Amino acid sequence: MKILVAGYGNPFRQDDRVGHELTPMIAEFLRGEGAEVEEWTDQQLLPEIVEDMRDKDLAIFVDASADNSTEEFLIQDILPSPELEGLNIHSMGPSWVLDLMQKLKIPYPRTLLVSVAGESFDFSEEMTPFCRSRVLKALEGFREWWSARQTHSDR
Amino acid sequence: MENLTTRTIEVNPVTRIEGHGKITVHLKDDGTVDKAHFNVTQFRGFEIFTRGRDFREMPVITPRICGICPVSHHLASAKACDAILGVKITPSASKLRELMHMGQFIQSHALSFFHLSSPDILFGFDADPAIRNVAGVAQKYPELAILGISMRKYGQEIIKTLGSKKVHPWHSIPGGVNRSLKLEERDEMLQGMPTLKQKLKDTIELVKKYLEENADLAKKFATLESSYLGLVKEGFLELYDGDIRLRSPRGRITDQFASNEYYKYIGEHVESWSYLKFPFYRPLGFPHGSYRVGPLGRVNACDDFSTPEASAELANFRSMTDDGVVHYTLYYHYARLLEILYAFERAEELLNDPDIMGSDLRVSSKDIKPEGIGVIEAPRGTLFHHYQVDEKGAIQKVNLIVATGNNNYAMNKGVEMVARENIKGTEVKEGVLNSMEHVIRCYDPCLSCSTHAVGRMPLQVTIVDSTGNALRTIQKD
Numbered sequence: 001m002k003i004l005v006a007g008y009g010n011p012f013r014q015d016d017r018v019g020h021e022l023t024p025m026i027a028e029f030l031r032g033e034g035a036e037v038e039e040w041t042d043q044q045l046l047p048e049i050v051e052d053m054r055d056k057d058l059a060i061f062v063d064a065s066a067d068n069s070t071e072e073f074l075i076q077d078i079l080p081s082p083e084l085e086g087l088n089i090h091s092m093g094p095s096w097v098l099d100l101m102q103k104l105k106i107p108y109p110r111t112l113l114v115s116v117a118g119e120s121f122d123f124s125e126e127m128t129p130f131c132r133s134r135v136l137k138a139l140e141g142f143r144e145w146w147s148a149r150q151t152h153s154d155r
Numbered sequence: 156m157e158n159l160t161t162r163t164i165e166v167n168p169v170t171r172i173e174g175h176g177k178i179t180v181h182l183k184d185d186g187t188v189d190k191a192h193f194n195v196t197q198f199r200g201f202e203i204f205t206r207g208r209d210f211r212e213m214p215v216i217t218p219r220i221c222g223i224c225p226v227s228h229h230l231a232s233a234k235a236c237d238a239i240l241g242v243k244i245t246p247s248a249s250k251l252r253e254l255m256h257m258g259q260f261i262q263s264h265a266l267s268f269f270h271l272s273s274p275d276i277l278f279g280f281d282a283d284p285a286i287r288n289v290a291g292v293a294q295k296y297p298e299l300a301i302l303g304i305s306m307r308k309y310g311q312e313i314i315k316t317l318g319s320k321k322v323h324p325w326h327s328i329p330g331g332v333n334r335s336l337k338l339e340e341r342d343e344m345l346q347g348m349p350t351l352k353q354k355l356k357d358t359i360e361l362v363k364k365y366l367e368e369n370a371d372l373a374k375k376f377a378t379l380e381s382s383y384l385g386l387v388k389e390g391f392l393e394l395y396d397g398d399i400r401l402r403s404p405r406g407r408i409t410d411q412f413a414s415n416e417y418y419k420y421i422g423e424h425v426e427s428w429s430y431l432k433f434p435f436y437r438p439l440g441f442p443h444g445s446y447r448v449g450p451l452g453r454v455n456a457c458d459d460f461s462t463p464e465a466s467a468e469l470a471n472f473r474s475m476t477d478d479g480v481v482h483y484t485l486y487y488h489y490a491r492l493l494e495i496l497y498a499f500e501r502a503e504e505l506l507n508d509p510d511i512m513g514s515d516l517r518v519s520s521k522d523i524k525p526e527g528i529g530v531i532e533a534p535r536g537t538l539f540h541h542y543q544v545d546e547k548g549a550i551q552k553v554n555l556i557v558a559t560g561n562n563n564y565a566m567n568k569g570v571e572m573v574a575r576e577n578i579k580g581t582e583v584k585e586g587v588l589n590s591m592e593h594v595i596r597c598y599d600p601c602l603s604c605s606t607h608a609v610g611r612m613p614l615q616v617t618i619v620d621s622t623g624n625a626l627r628t629i630q631k632d
Binding site: 042043047048050096103104 | 222270289290293294297300301303304305307308311321322
């Protein structure tokens, strides 16, 4: 199975570096599960990522969330949407990327977003302790999701 | 009765995270446009906060000025550091740096044209912003959108291969580079090139057709009879290392001088309403010594391209005018594509040069000279890094003339031209904001997202009187 794990965010803004921290963890876990994994990290999503997604069976985006009011982390399926999350390419999200692939007539893989709620996005290369703990929980949550998915597909 | 005192119209992009630009249009008492200012309101202060740092850190610090063209700052800085060490780097190191630079030109120009400007050209300046964006291009012209994406990716992979990262790579060091090129990496770069180059040539034909079909617009849209500045080597266009040439509006070579003597020839004018300075050619003073840089500047400044396919296309480009100097601002796009073609050809030359696989990558020196200057062509124009250090190598003074700054006067004039044609009193013709937006896009200024929105550049026009009272506000989402 070919999987892209793509983390994004500003590694110099505290918890916005979640994508850079969690991506290699998820990638390592999946490699241990026998998957062929491509790792990708950058400060932001750009249209070029469609080239990295086109031959994959699964794409997993990893990002920080500024909304920490409800869940510590979320794992959700993503569907195409033409709506930008913000107003420019600095804030395009995975849904917009899928919509772009749809417009380009490029088949897109099943796509997940793993988002971890951040506490602070100030200038620093260190995540907050809260967020660091949530990253580990998100990794555990992803392992459970993977395990459940494997069990489901084995049936 | 309406009070026709002096008024100010502000055009304010409101969505930027960094790099806000704002346009202010000043009206005369009779309601006609007096002048327009393209205000740059951000201040980054790299020249100040790098004081006291070791000069060897500068190739890593200064690329943080920008996320779009960090390679240009990285290389200009490394060149300044070479000068401080008093070394001439090895042919392998020089060619590897230049190869990364070609990757930068390909990816940055592709971003400017395919992602940002092509929607305006394909759909028209006044088209609905909902379709006038990269997603709109993907929907209606998927092959063109895929080409833009592929070309960006190709350039970024060159940068990443050499510098480990697509953005803010680390490859050049004072005295050379820190990594060689592997054979399989070279072969992979060569493999992807022919298809992209052919498709680029098809795109050039598309742009030529657009310019022919819209000849009237192309000739009058913010056209400016300016001087042009760019690096040349033996008269050929040069992007990495050469002399600085200034060509007059009539085509005469006004001057040509060594890049490390730039300060004798280039001055910087300051206006209170912008943090971006106004560079000018000292012997002519400001504003007469103002000039344009970037693709149109370089293509006009040089005699020719050194590569065959770009050279042949340049001949066609120049056939647009009698004296071979093209002043049409919309031709920035054509010139930009010409430079991508050159960058492909030059990258191919470099990849086939035995030196590119060399392992002699660094020249050491214990000398520390008091001063170092690095000048390079960034995608947006000529970029100057000038450092002064103490005997231990601690930075004492820094002067950076960023590429966009060189076009500051021209961008102001372009916006003013559009304003004069379209604004009378508080009446603003439909589409004027889009036209102003496109003037800025032609220059592809490094105010990042003020011009890098996905087709959306929400603008706010506020018309105020001389005392600051708002008379009218117009907003474009």
